[in-house]
Amino acid sequence: MTAFGKLFRTTAFRLTLVYLLLFALFAASLLGYFAWNTRRLITDQIAATVGEEIGLLTGVFNRRGLRGLVFAIENRALRPGSNLYLVTTPAGLAVAGNVGSLQPGVMATTGWTETAYRRLDEQDKTDHSALVNVTELSNGFRLLIGRDLEERHRIFSVVASAAQWSLLIVVVLGLGGGIFVARRVLRRIDAMTGTTQRIMTGDLSGRLPVGRSGDEIDRLAENLNMMLERIEALMSGLKEVSDNIAHDLKTPLTRLRNRAEQALAKSGSEADYRAALEHTIEESDGLIRTFNALLMIARAESGQARDNMADFDAADVAQGIHELYEPLAEDNGLTLGVQTESAPLHGNRELISQALANLVENAIKYGQPRPVAQPLGADAAAADRTILIESRRDGDRIILAVTDHGCGIPEADRKHAVERFVRLETSRTLPGSGLGLSLASAVATLHGGDLTLDDVRPGLRATLSIPARSGEGLAAPTPDVQQIGS
Numbered sequence: 001m002t003a004f005g006k007l008f009r010t011t012a013f014r015l016t017l018v019y020l021l022l023f024a025l026f027a028a029s030l031l032g033y034f035a036w037n038t039r040r041l042i043t044d045q046i047a048a049t050v051g052e053e054i055g056l057l058t059g060v061f062n063r064r065g066l067r068g069l070v071f072a073i074e075n076r077a078l079r080p081g082s083n084l085y086l087v088t089t090p091a092g093l094a095v096a097g098n099v100g101s102l103q104p105g106v107m108a109t110t111g112w113t114e115t116a117y118r119r120l121d122e123q124d125k126t127d128h129s130a131l132v133n134v135t136e137l138s139n140g141f142r143l144l145i146g147r148d149l150e151e152r153h154r155i156f157s158v159v160a161s162a163a164q165w166s167l168l169i170v171v172v173l174g175l176g177g178g179i180f181v182a183r184r185v186l187r188r189i190d191a192m193t194g195t196t197q198r199i200m201t202g203d204l205s206g207r208l209p210v211g212r213s214g215d216e217i218d219r220l221a222e223n224l225n226m227m228l229e230r231i232e233a234l235m236s237g238l239k240e241v242s243d244n245i246a247h248d249l250k251t252p253l254t255r256l257r258n259r260a261e262q263a264l265a266k267s268g269s270e271a272d273y274r275a276a277l278e279h280t281i282e283e284s285d286g287l288i289r290t291f292n293a294l295l296m297i298a299r300a301e302s303g304q305a306r307d308n309m310a311d312f313d314a315a316d317v318a319q320g321i322h323e324l325y326e327p328l329a330e331d332n333g334l335t336l337g338v339q340t341e342s343a344p345l346h347g348n349r350e351l352i353s354q355a356l357a358n359l360v361e362n363a364i365k366y367g368q369p370r371p372v373a374q375p376l377g378a379d380a381a382a383a384d385r386t387i388l389i390e391s392r393r394d395g396d397r398i399i400l401a402v403t404d405h406g407c408g409i410p411e412a413d414r415k416h417a418v419e420r421f422v423r424l425e426t427s428r429t430l431p432g433s434g435l436g437l438s439l440a441s442a443v444a445t446l447h448g449g450d451l452t453l454d455d456v457r458p459g460l461r462a463t464l465s466i467p468a469r470s471g472e473g474l475a476a477p478t479p480d481v482q483q484i485g486s
Contacts, residue, residue, distance in 0.1 A: 016178030024170055031163040039156055046131050046147040047112070053083060053145050054135055061137055069143070070096040083147050084117065084130055090140030099144065107142055110134045114149070129153070188217055204232040256283050312349050314398050315340035317356060318391040325360045332364055334385050341392040343399075346469040347447045352400070355443040356389070358436035359402040359462045363387045367404030367459070384458075397449070398466045405459035414453045440464065 053076075061069040066087075073085045077098040086097035088107055100120040106113055111134065116127040132146030191209050198206045207228060208221040263276035322338040329336035345352070369384035390401040409417050418441040440462070441451040449466035 016174065016181060020171065020174035020178065023174065024167055027166060027170055028163065031159065031166065035156055035159040035163070038159060039152060042152040042155065043131065046149070046152075047133075050083065050131070050133050050145050050147055054133060054143070057143060057145065058135065058137070061141075061143070066095070066141065073097055083145055084119075084132060086144040088142045088144075090142075095141075097144070102144075106132065107134055107144060110136050110142075115146075117146070185217070192221065199228065204228065204235055252283050252287055256280055259283075308348050308350070309346060310349065311344065311346050314343035314345045314352070314391045314400055317349065317353050318389050318400065321353065321356050321360055322389050325357070325364065329364050329387060332368070334364060334367060334387055336360070336364075336387050336389070338389045340390070343391050343393045344468060345398045345466065347466060348443075351443045351446065352464070352466070355440040355464060356400055356402070358440050359464070360387070360389065362436050362462070363402050363404035363406070363460075367406035369405050369458070393468065394465075396468055398468050400464040400466070401461055403456055403459060403461040405456070408455055408458060408460040409453055411455065417453065418451060437462070 057069060057072060060072045064071075069087060073087060073096045076082055077085050082098065084097070084099050086099040086102075086107075087095040089095060092107060098120050100118040100122075102117050103115045106115045112131065113134070114129060114131050117130050117132075118125070118127060129149045130146040131149055132144050135143045135145075137143055188209070188211070195206045195208050207225045210218050210221045210225070212218075259276055259279055263273055266272065318338055318340050322336060326336045364387065367387050384405045386405070388401075388403045390399065390403070392399050418437045437451070437453075444451045444464050444466060447466045448469075449464060452463045452465065454461045454463065
């Protein structure tokens with residue numbers, strides 16, 4: 001397709017043609033209305049002038065007879081730019097006047113008529129047009145008085161010429177403006193098309209150009225760029241997940257294979273085989289938990305879990321997690337406490353519960369108090385071994401926090417700690433997949449919130465901050481009794 005073909009097929013050019021046609025019709029209607037009114041006004045003026053003379057000359061005829069009428073007409077006919085005058089006998093013979101010829105039948109009927117005529121004193125043999133009125137006098141005489149319509153024709157031709165030039169200028173300017181606008185829009189669309197073609201080839205870093213006009217095309221480009229950034233982030237995350245799965249799941253799979261191979265190579269007892277199978281099941285359970293965590297992260301990041309959102313109280317979730325993990329904390333020499341206020345929330349209860357459970361598991365796993373040089377008092381030692389779960393409402397946001405007094409996370413590593421399969425050097429000796437904080441962060445993002453990691457010196461506070469949204473249907477926030485331990 002040629003450049004002009006593409007130009008003429010653009011929506012901007014077609015819209016310009018439509019508006020041009022509408023404006024041309026409007027201008028033509030306006031000029032036509034002006035021309036028609038001008039013609040009518042001149043005709044009315046001619047009729048008024050002729051009617052006035054008819055009254056005067058009829059009066060002369062009534063007072064002075066035919067001789068006085070002829071004398072008056074001859075005097076008026078000699079004036080420059082005079083009207084048309086003609087007096088005829090009942091037999092149709094001309095008695096006086098300045099009209100040389102008329103169309104046949106004009107004098108036979110009375111009233112107003114437009115007719116072609118020639119003057120007696122003109123050398124020009126061409127016909128002219130006039131508006132005449134024929135009046136029947138007494139004794140059968142007839143009086144014609146008229147006015148040449150040349151002035152009306154001249155004004156009408158001026159208006160018609162102006163209309164033609166105006167329409168021509170409108171068409172030229174309209175087409176020029178349409179081509180300019182269409183070319184400008186086409187350049188922007190071609191630039192967007194080139195970017196999309198690069199994106200389709202796999203270059204997800206491409207972005208649509210955004211101008212400074214802030215028009216609808218710029219707003220569309222901005223929204224598409226935001227969508228492309230999201231797609232690039234998801235694709236990057238997918239590649240990262242694939243790489244992490246290939247890297248981090250290789251070790252447990254290798255252990256599974258080695259143990260199975262070792263069990264087959266050794267001719268051990270039934271107890272040895274049972275132990276090998278138990279280790280295999282344990283490793284398989286760990287792999288299943290890892291894949292389940294990955295699936296939950298994928299659901300949260302893709303937004304599929306929004307279909308299961310409902311109203312509930314975050315305080316109930318915190319209480320449930322406290323009851324579930326309190327025995328595990330005690331087994332690890334820690335005290336799990338809970339401090340709640342009623343916190344109405346609209347979200348996916350399953351995912352929020354899982355995110356809070358992950359934070360509590362991490363706190364139990366890494367929340368052992370750091371060694372101190374001097375012995376602490378009993379109260380201080382008890383406080384160091386306390387993990388606190390909190391739920392409260394802060395303005396229009398719901399806060400779910402887990403605080404421990406362990407070694408914490410260095411500030412430089414907190415940004416990477418929420419990435420998939422990331423395990424800091426201090427935690428590599430403990431079991432885990434490195435997906436707990438990733439899931440919590442994905443759940444917070446799904447609900448329009450965020451996950452923050454703060455140093456409480458000593459220890460770490462992991463906080464889920466989530467907008468309450470449509471939780472007004474639940475009970476209003478009221479302070480609950482502080483609960484530490486059980």
